[in-house]
Amino acid sequence: MKALFGSLVGLLIFFVPFSVGSGKSTVPLVTIIGAIKAFLGANLEYITLGLTVLLCITWIASKVTGNAALQRYHRKDNAMVGLLFVLGAVFAALLVFKIGPDWFLHKDVGGLALYLGGSVFLTVTVAGFLVLFLTEFGFLEFVGTLMEPLMRPLYRLPGRSAVDAVASFVAAPAVGIFITNKLYKSGHYTQREAASIATNFSICSLGFFALLASIGGIMDYLPHMIISSFVINFVLAAVVTRMPPLSRKQDIYFDGQPAQDAAEGTGVPGGNILMRACTAAAERASMTGPDVFYKYFWEAATFAQKIVAYILSIATIALIVGTYTPVFDYLGVLFEPLLNLFALPDADKIAPTVLLSLAEIALPAIIIAGADVAPMSVFFVCTLSTIQIIFFTESANAMLESDIPLSVKDLMVIFLIRTVLAIPLVALAAHLIF
Template sequence: MIDKLKFIFLSIFGFVFFLMPFNINGESKIAISHIVNFVTDNTLELFIGFTIICAWIVLITTVLFAFYSSKSKFVNSVFKTSPLNAILRVLGSFLYLMVINSWFANYGFAGVILDGNTGGLMAGADGLLTTLYITFFVGIMALPLLTHFGIVEFIGILLGAVVEKLFKVPGYSTIDAIASFVGDGTIGIVVTDNQYQRGYYNKREAYIIATSFSIVGIAFASAVAEELGFGHIFPIFYGSIALVTVILAFITSRMPLKKFPPTYYEGVTPNRIEIPQGKTVFNHAYESAIKQAGDAKIGKVIIDALKNIINIYVGFLPIIMAVGTLALVVAEYTEFFNIISAPLVPLYTLIGYSKEVAAVMAPASVAGFADMYLPALFTSGSPSEASRFFIGVLAFTQLVFMSETGMILVKSKIGLSFWDVIKVFIFRTMISIPILIVITNILASLGIISFI
């Protein structure tokens, strides 16, 4: 009975926490957004101090663990990394501390980093990274409500047959997909790669799942939605991401994909999950959900969540700071993004955006290849809600960004090269744009968002 209550009530609470906006002090937002506002309004100085400590820890430990190994596997997994990631972590931590403390402010070269449109936009009291620090802490602590107490198994098995027909992948892959949506896309890719090596998917299926379902999760999406001003319509924002992603997955699953044949990893025996005889799909889904709820121990769930937060703080946020700051410097002081995205400007003006707004949207449309947060940085100040919505959703549906998911795809056993990842990005961008034109126009016509 306890397991049933855990499944039902904790899962419902998770959906309410992440997906249902409610009104506090006249503002209608989801719970995470209200908590972010509370922290920034009441304990911001203390929290900034906390982030400074985090930056120093990452800076020192990244250098230290280049020469040292711990006896703890977890500690090594957090602090030991590839040379490229180590450089980005050190650079990001240093730049964060530089902006927060106004290091080298009297030197001319520092102005490029301390500029309010570059490093100053990323860090500080009003910095975008401050929102991410808070959002990830709250979001990841609450995320087990959706991932650990049975709702993933219940929906995954219940919709398994539908997924198999729509996307030509095993029904069990629904669990990978849902885990990515409510958790983290990188975890989804790692799980898919592992399942491929164990024989649950063939190479073609693994490619479809890894490049179509492993979207960045709801906690990150809520941070982006908040920065773009869509906390009050977050279910619509995230629902649009889900809709475009499903359409892209449907198309991808029907492509030739000659480089990814339906062969299994190094000759392993196919391992398929089937509904037991004598049970209905609903009964099996419900029983699996109850079992998962029973297996989930609250203490372990909390510890795992804290470990995930540490991984994010150490391995993700400094990279966002590094890549984001450098990309903003390039955007602010060079014409690089404007040049490579120039063909998109007339397209966006053609569909109703002003030239000024289109000129902001175009570089944001391609900047996501470096890091998924960059498009939000580029467009957060746009006066057009529709443009912010369009680019915010596009950044998620593009899926691959080289600061994280792109590199993981290249390192996986599925067989993607760097050029394959580029092709995935281009393909998803080209297909997403016309779909999003329709979605944003519908929402604008309903008065949910405005072009002005």
């Protein structure tokens, strides 16, 4: 009963849409986050500022005071990371108090970074806390046991990794990464599995799909974007997980123990798979106590706090470079012949956007918004952004902040591999739809 009740609460919060107010159906998680945003209003900017300044202060204090608690909190934060914390706090102060030139304060540059910082903090904190109903009451074990026959042969991954993908899809990529990191540290995933899941199943959230379609002016094709992205993401995962650098990651657990070829769930061979899934869920739920509520809230909030600092520092710089310099235009020249090969209209206009998602997922759509670009190509740009997965305003920073063994070099290589492999598949989907 404990497993059933807890899992049902998690399913209702994350996956079951309800009609609220205007009649628009949304999942309770989105409604809760939206209600908190509406309640906080403009105060969210000051909260974002406070978070970055506090993080900056605690990092400096951890280096000069020798406080054990602060040192534990910043144990992975070296001088470069500390510089990003300071830079994030400075940028946040300038943006909140509207200090600086117009090109910096612009709503699509500094304004976008400030908005994303507050939005991501709320989303990761709320969703990261509520996800305990999916992770601590046996739902992962239930799904993992059922999905094992599919996930192992196709992706060389545990069945429970399917839940990570769905959590990202419904909430945010950072939420999926938070779950993956949590399970990696608790011994559910090996280094290779955790790295593969984080970089292939931290799918763009439904909210971002709507945002991109709205910016690009193709809301009528929102369902097509979602279905195309979901299918292509799972196709790519089967390939990318078998390629370097992911294939070269070690099959050892967080504590250094080698991987065991043990079946998920109860480990009982044979029998009815549904019964084994239910038994596995019940066993997991029996180990969950009331302390997980405080533990999950604290871990989600502190995890989100550092991501906010990264967004305010790295994303602001990336948005400035992408908006005001020709750097990405030069990089786009490499992809124009490839886009022409797949007969995409306005290839010269959309080629510069191909690599922009590395900085921010919405940047490609923003760059072509209002331009004279064919709807097919707008669809291509927006859908490709959702498939590239790795972007430094959120998912990449969350991966680097986690304990999963992924370096900046790894992320750059995986981003390029996914981009090159995704282009023909997204182009095919565009031609089939238009």
